[in-house]
Amino acid sequence: MNTKLSIEEVLTRGVEQVLPSQDGLAKLMAGQKIRLYLGIDPTGNQLHLGHAVVLRKMQQFVDLGHEVILLIGNGTVKIGDPSGRDKTRPMLTDEVIEENFQTWKDQASQVLDFSRVEVKRNADWMDDLDFTDMVKLMSKFTLQQLLERDMFQDRMKNNRPIFMHELIYPIMQGFDSVVMDVDLELGGNDQLFNMMVGRQLMKESRGKDKFVLAMRLLVGSDGRKMGKSLGNFISLTATPENMFGQIMASVDSVIPEYFRLLTDVPETEIESMEQAMAAGENPLAFKKRLAFVITSWLHGEPAAEAAREHFERTVQQKELPAEMPELAVPAGEMTLLDLVFLSGAVASRSKARRLIEQGGVELAGERLIDPQASVNPNSGDILRVGKRQYFRLR
């Protein structure tokens, strides 16, 4: 992201919509430094490429020299954004919220230059609100307006509870815009409703037009909508090897959109790739380029190169990696399950058992599928756990 993009590129690439108008925002940005923000809920999410889309966009505004605020919703998180959820979330304690933000920041730092972003916390003003303030804020919105949200409509239709604190979430989020007096709010398209409530509140409170920029949502690596339960997202904390491998394992159809939302590869090149694939060309080279560009962006070029080599050796050429960790094994017999768990490559014994039963483990070149099989490995034997993890036993 060292190349400085034009205002027009920033306002169009990966952008679902700019409200009330892209032209208006472009004019404003051409004439002055604007103040914009992205709000996040520190709810302990593992960040993935989907989050990176919006963070990238934010960094582009930083690069253009605008005043960029990252707002931690440590006040609104007490409510719990009901967006896209059909169940109510538990309230979080202050300690958990702060921990969650630190974890979040560690991950987001791969995309966002925190030295050039102002971090604010909305508890700083939410906690000052009293009963009268809350009543006044609420009096500016009708139930009918808030119920326009698809998600609330769905819950009503399916007789699922909407808790009253959830209903006011958009209002409270909107209040952030007013307090910070921003010119623009950034967010994923799933935040459009909340962002527009803030626009209305801004208009009423300050008589000012707040712009809203909604990003397209990244589709999951399997081509479906991204979802926690589907496991179809690629974590920012994935090692370079895993990240590269997971991108390579994505379905071909996502390649162009991933290029658009997650790289600076020019649109003309992306279109050429689309045409080539449509004409029957093997997408492998394009996908490897995508995996390399994204892994370079998040882990640096040397790590991306190593990851590419690793991928080519282990997956493409079915060769062993040049280097692999050693695993010290106690002398004598043990079960295969114990050995796999000992490797530390799986998080639990039950996961180890499942992996073995599914044929994901090889010892000394032989696939073993009985977790209780007794093994007595020799020093120098190779243990493979899953697709890409190798250990040299000693």
Added chain:
Amino acid sequence: MNTKLSIEEVLTRGVEQVLPSQDGLAKLMAGQKIRLYLGIDPTGNQLHLGHAVVLRKMQQFVDLGHEVILLIGNGTVKIGDPSGRDKTRPMLTDEVIEENFQTWKDQASQVLDFSRVEVKRNADWMDDLDFTDMVKLMSKFTLQQLLERDMFQDRMKNNRPIFMHELIYPIMQGFDSVVMDVDLELGGNDQLFNMMVGRQLMKESRGKDKFVLAMRLLVGSDGRKMGKSLGNFISLTATPENMFGQIMASVDSVIPEYFRLLTDVPETEIESMEQAMAAGENPLAFKKRLAFVITSWLHGEPAAEAAREHFERTVQQKELPAEMPELAVPAGEMTLLDLVFLSGAVASRSKARRLIEQGGVELAGERLIDPQASVNPNSGDILRVGKRQYFRLR
């Protein structure tokens, strides 16, 4: 209200329902002094006999020796109780609220012995609520629960706005019960929903059963539902003569219910009257008794007696009252409209005009219906304005 009623009478007479059970409340009251409250919104209402019904019930609890709290909703009034309204109310300032309460108290003192009632104001705790408190309170209720209110249902059906602050009114009112830790809440049956929300909150917050006593609503003097725009209510501030006259002008069908809700006349006597009227007996005597008992209660017996005599003389016998105020009239000609307005018996010139045109004015025994008619009254002439107001001109 000098006779001490039994617990059973207090819990049944005029009572629509006691929840969860009348027996349970009777047992509690027999064993201990209970704490109960009535909440009022100081919105500047003129009090009428409909309000007196609940205030009477409250005074009965005072007489039984229980701890009775009158709660001024100077906090909740900021929200505005949407009960029974299809429009949203404006927010009131603290000054207006305080004025309204003083006016309210002046009127309510006719029914309620304020020396034996504790007055509290819920702004004392509402104003201490912060954002987190509000969120926690709201999280205890779902939109679906609150939308069960008939009135909200009606608004939804008719596409009339429900403002968000209105929606939370029942929750905030319920919070009063929790803070005051009451055993019972009193109110009109139109407050049942709000009172039950308080019951739920009490159960969750203190694990305690709050009883709810809902009074029947007094029907208007014309037999229809009481309503401001219908003008079918009798103000507590009405002069004894007007009060007596207005009760006499009520439709016959309301007599038994007015006896039940506004007097201590025993149920057996009320039933006898009902039977007599059903058998064709002229209700006049019953109505005069009703007017006398109610006027005595609110203005004392001597005033009630004078009012009765006044009524009999002016309405029943069409005679002039024994005494009437003098009205000094400037010499020379004036319009009838000026004369009537000069009397001070009507609030505005437009009202004076309407009254004249409707045949409500007599001068020197002659009905005049032209407001612009030129008159030149003699000293000693009698001017009648409306049904019961007489002036001797000089």
